[in-house]
Amino acid sequence: CYTSQCDLWSLGVIAFILLSGYMPFSGSEDQQARSISKGNYFMKPDTWSSTSEEAKEFVSWMLQVDPDLRMSAAKALEHRWIKRSMTEQKHEEIGFDILEALRKFGHASKFRRACMEMMAWSLSGEERAKVQDCFLQLDQTHCGTITLAELKRVLSGQFHVSDAETMEIFLALDTNHDEEIHYSDFLAAMVDSRIALHDDLVQATFKKFDVDNSGYITSENLREILGDTFEGDKVEHLLAEGGATPGRGLSYAEFGAYLRQEPVAMLKDKSIDVSDVDTTISQGKWSTSSDSAKEMSPSSSIYSKGAKSGNQGDQGCCCIS
Numbered sequence: 001c002y003t004s005q006c007d008l009w010s011l012g013v014i015a016f017i018l019l020s021g022y023m024p025f026s027g028s029e030d031q032q033a034r035s036i037s038k039g040n041y042f043m044k045p046d047t048w049s050s051t052s053e054e055a056k057e058f059v060s061w062m063l064q065v066d067p068d069l070r071m072s073a074a075k076a077l078e079h080r081w082i083k084r085s086m087t088e089q090k091h092e093e094i095g096f097d098i099l100e101a102l103r104k105f106g107h108a109s110k111f112r113r114a115c116m117e118m119m120a121w122s123l124s125g126e127e128r129a130k131v132q133d134c135f136l137q138l139d140q141t142h143c144g145t146i147t148l149a150e151l152k153r154v155l156s157g158q159f160h161v162s163d164a165e166t167m168e169i170f171l172a173l174d175t176n177h178d179e180e181i182h183y184s185d186f187l188a189a190m191v192d193s194r195i196a197l198h199d200d201l202v203q204a205t206f207k208k209f210d211v212d213n214s215g216y217i218t219s220e221n222l223r224e225i226l227g228d229t230f231e232g233d234k235v236e237h238l239l240a241e242g243g244a245t246p247g248r249g250l251s252y253a254e255f256g257a258y259l260r261q262e263p264v265a266m267l268k269d270k271s272i273d274v275s276d277v278d279t280t281i282s283q284g285k286w287s288t289s290s291d292s293a294k295e296m297s298p299s300s301s302i303y304s305k306g307a308k309s310g311n312q313g314d315q316g317c318c319c320i321s
Helices: 004-020 029-038 053-062 073-078 080-088 096-107 110-122 125-138 148-159 163-173 183-190 199-209 219-226 235-241 252-260 274-282 291-295
Strands: none
Touching: 004 053, 004 073, 053 073, 053 080, 073 080, 096 148, 096 163, 096 183, 110 183, 110 199, 110 235, 110 252, 125 148, 125 183, 148 163, 163 183, 199 219, 199 252, 219 235
16 A cells, blocks of 8 residues: 555655666566566666765665665654765755744735745745755754744744744644644745745736636635635635725736735836736736746645635645755
């Protein structure tokens, strides 16, 4: 049956490829299947001669056919090759700007937080990399999420933030209500503070909410993505907060102005022609230069799994690349 040990096998294959530049199992599909079932792979001496014994040992433990003999994720993190690499790697220190971004997100309205969470899925690899080290610094157990204890350790120890404020920030970021902050939650908090709120990002986010390509974000759209309510507020209240015209929905111009916290008229002075954008959306011809935005669809958002029941569902993965 499928367990996390299957992922560790996949990690072994990836590590093998990154270290050697070739696949561990080759030949026809039948040959590959037989080699995989027996764990038969070949480390070419010329290729692997410059690779450390620690790295080769790590790969061999990952590619154990018997899942009981294969290292677990926890043991893999404790392997001497990984620990040495982590010790040698220099991480960016968490600065006051990160604290302010977390505070700003903690105090943001519910609809704004929902928008930031959606935006996190349209960020490019370069944009995610800007704050990746800060997340790793907070995730002290290296399990891929940040616990309340880890957040307290940094905010209280480094910035003397009170327990009450730390809890407020944590609850705002814990969108899945599983007592953990996921990478996508952290990215959402960094949008508009450490990560620029540029036009492509606004367009891609609007498109995710406008699931029927009508040119407007309607209560039906939000209900399909968020459920009937979001953190206790009805979706109609969220739209009203965004400045939607009653009975019509939230236009792109209104959405952009809301996110940038400026009058709608000012958006027309920017590089984007608002009327052209709205017309393009309504005709179902949306386009954006953000490749990462194209890869994501509204149905794959972090909220979609719980839409019918009104819950946010399981947290999706916004991977560290």
